[in-house]
Amino acid sequence: MFAQNPAASGQAANQGDNRRILRVDITGGISQPMPIAVPVMPTPSSVETLAGTTAVLGRQVASVISNDLKSSGLFTPSQQASLHNVSFPEVTAPQYSYWLSSGAQALVQGFVQANGDGTLTVGCYLYDVFASQEMLHKGFVVKPADWRRAAHKCADAVYTRLTGEGPYFDSRIVYISETGPKNHRLKRLAIMDQDGANHRFLTNGQSMVLTPRFAPNQQTVTYLSYVGNSPRIYVYTLGSGHVRLVVNKLNTTFAPRFSPDGKTIVFSMSVAGNTDIYKVPVSGGQATRLTTSPGIDTAPSFSPDGSKIVFESDRSGSQQIYSMNADGSNQNRISFGSGRYATPVWSPRGDLIAFTKLGGGFHVGVMKTDGSGEQILTNGWQDEGPSWSPNGRVIAFFRTARNSGHTELWSVDLTGVNERHIPTPLDGSDPSWGPLLP
Numbered sequence: 001m002f003a004q005n006p007a008a009s010g011q012a013a014n015q016g017d018n019r020r021i022l023r024v025d026i027t028g029g030i031s032q033p034m035p036i037a038v039p040v041m042p043t044p045s046s047v048e049t050l051a052g053t054t055a056v057l058g059r060q061v062a063s064v065i066s067n068d069l070k071s072s073g074l075f076t077p078s079q080q081a082s083l084h085n086v087s088f089p090e091v092t093a094p095q096y097s098y099w100l101s102s103g104a105q106a107l108v109q110g111f112v113q114a115n116g117d118g119t120l121t122v123g124c125y126l127y128d129v130f131a132s133q134e135m136l137h138k139g140f141v142v143k144p145a146d147w148r149r150a151a152h153k154c155a156d157a158v159y160t161r162l163t164g165e166g167p168y169f170d171s172r173i174v175y176i177s178e179t180g181p182k183n184h185r186l187k188r189l190a191i192m193d194q195d196g197a198n199h200r201f202l203t204n205g206q207s208m209v210l211t212p213r214f215a216p217n218q219q220t221v222t223y224l225s226y227v228g229n230s231p232r233i234y235v236y237t238l239g240s241g242h243v244r245l246v247v248n249k250l251n252t253t254f255a256p257r258f259s260p261d262g263k264t265i266v267f268s269m270s271v272a273g274n275t276d277i278y279k280v281p282v283s284g285g286q287a288t289r290l291t292t293s294p295g296i297d298t299a300p301s302f303s304p305d306g307s308k309i310v311f312e313s314d315r316s317g318s319q320q321i322y323s324m325n326a327d328g329s330n331q332n333r334i335s336f337g338s339g340r341y342a343t344p345v346w347s348p349r350g351d352l353i354a355f356t357k358l359g360g361g362f363h364v365g366v367m368k369t370d371g372s373g374e375q376i377l378t379n380g381w382q383d384e385g386p387s388w389s390p391n392g393r394v395i396a397f398f399r400t401a402r403n404s405g406h407t408e409l410w411s412v413d414l415t416g417v418n419e420r421h422i423p424t425p426l427d428g429s430d431p432s433w434g435p436l437l438p
Contacts, residue, residue: 005121005139022106022128022135024074024163033076034162037104037129038066039083041122042091047114051144054120058112061122061151065108067195068155068169072394073418074162078104091125096132104129108158112147120144124154126161136161148197149437156436166391169194172434173387173396174212174221175409177201178427182405189223189236194389194433196423202236213257214434215282221432222246222256222265233267235282247280247287255298258282259326260306266290268298277311277328290328301345301353302326303369310334310344310353310369321355323369334371343385349392352414356384364397364412377416387433396422396431 024034041058051057059080066077084098091109099107107127115121125137138157140150149170156167177190187208192199202221203209212223221236233246233256246265247253256267259279266279269287275296280287291297293315300311310323321335321344335341339359346353350369357363357376362384365376382400389395389411396411407429409422422428 003141005123005141022130022162033074034106035078035104036069036075036106036108037078037083037099037102038062038069038080038108039086040080041110041112042086042088043112043114044088045114049114049118049120049144051147054112054114057120057144057147061110061112061147061154062108064148064151064195065155065158068152069108069159071195071420072159073413073415073420074159075106078102091123092137094127096127096129099127099129106135106158106162108154110154115141118144120147120150122147122150122154124150124157126158148193152193165393167436168389168391168394170437171390172214172218172437173409173422173431174202174214174434175398175424175431176209176212176429177424178407178429189221190424190428191221191238192424194422199425202238202241211255211430213432215258216260216262216435218434218437220282222258224254224256233265235265244284246282246284247278248284249287255300257301259302260304266300266302266309268296268300277309279326290324291331293331297322299343303346304348304350308346310346312342312344319358321353321367321371334369335367336371337374345386345388347388347392348390352392354386354388354395356386364395366395366414375416377412377414378410378419380410383410385430387431389433390436396433398429398431 040062043054043058046053046055069075070077091111107129109125111123113121119141122140126135128135140153142150152170155169160167171194174191177188178185180186186205188205189202189209208226210224212221225234231252233253235244252270254268256265264279268275269278276291277297277300278287278289295315297313300309312319313322319340319342320333321341322333324331342356344353344355352366354366357365362382363376364378364383364386367374380399381402383397385398387396394411394413398407399410400407407427409428409431411420
């Protein structure tokens with residue numbers, strides 16, 4: 001269960017809309033992140049829950065919110081240990097003079113309260129310290145096991161209010177977990193929260209898996225698996241663990257991705273020595289061929305409205321990015337910079353395409369949908385496999401350090417300034433950032 005608490009949200013959540021509001025300017029990068037305070041959240045009474053006492057949870061919730069905001073690169077949270085201990089009555093009546101003297105421009109306060117039915121209510125309040133006014137408040141009713149989600153939801157609300165950007169903290173990443181020597185890597189499908197928490201493996205590593213991609217409904221993942229040494233695409237259902245073959249042919253199928261409505265999977269298939277892009281209903285059935293050019297057409301990605309597909313092809317003699325209508329018509333090359341281009345992915349905003357640039361190393365970059373305005377965002381030795389956050393401002397990718405053989409998950413924002421390492425228990429590659437959780 002995850003619900004908003006009317007007693008802690010409602011009309012007051014929009015207070016400040018017609019008044020002066022604190023706002024983070026995110027254009028052109030951030031030279032000075034906003035100072036923000038996120039003190040420990042009090043509880044009206046410390047109650048034992050399945051996730052710990054509400055007093056302990058108040059500290060943990062505040063830490064998750066603080067870490068989320070810091071990871072965006074737009075905020076500098078104060079050290080929690082140095083902050084004033086907020087009493088329960090103070091949650092709705094901040095000591096503005098104290099917070100002003102602390103140097104914080106914004107203040108996030110809240111509470112954790114146990115409910116009679118075994119759930120928790122997590123309150124979330126944002127205040128403009130300079131103006132001494134509330135900017136929003138919300139409440140979330142969750143099972144004790146979902147306290148982290150309530151923290152992410154609070155961080156999302158604060159982030160959105162202060163930046164005008166869409167939320168992205170309450171989301172998950174599916175990826176490939178790797179271990180073992182370079183010539184005998186064990187690759188398993190794994191899933192976790194976007195900050196690395198709640199990690200679990202989905203497959204046991206008996207068959208190598210690659211390129212997992214979330215469905216829009218977040219209930220399924222499509223991916224490539226070498227079951228029986230035959231590379232073909234499958235759909236994995238989260239929760240039940242049920243696995244289903246998508247295209248029942250002996251041909252090699254790979255590079256799958258869902259359509260925005262979740263009804264179609266677009267993918268590559270090799271037939272008679274030629275690799276083209278096809279689409280097939282998620283339920284299975286007859287695949288429709290979309291490209292017919294000689295060479296390799298692969299890595300298809302739908303536009304967010306489902307009308308177009310961007311993909312990579314070597315039909316011109318080297319890997320380049322092309323765009324076409326969803327029915328395969330009007331195929332046009334859009335990449336014309338130096339070097340080669342691979343793994344194009346359409347932004348959920350619809351305005352940009354992320355890609356891997358090959359030449360002098362591997363780098364992650366973005367371009368406009370017509371190929372103009374190319375911008376390289378990373379400068380690692382081998383950065384590849386971009387995947388967009390739900391709000392289209394941050395890109396997850398994987399990085400291989402020179403001469404290491406080890407891969408790690410990272411993220412970078414559209415300024416190219418804020419890079420963040422995403423912790424995983426083992427090596428990680430091929431991230432796919434899912435939509436916001438419901």
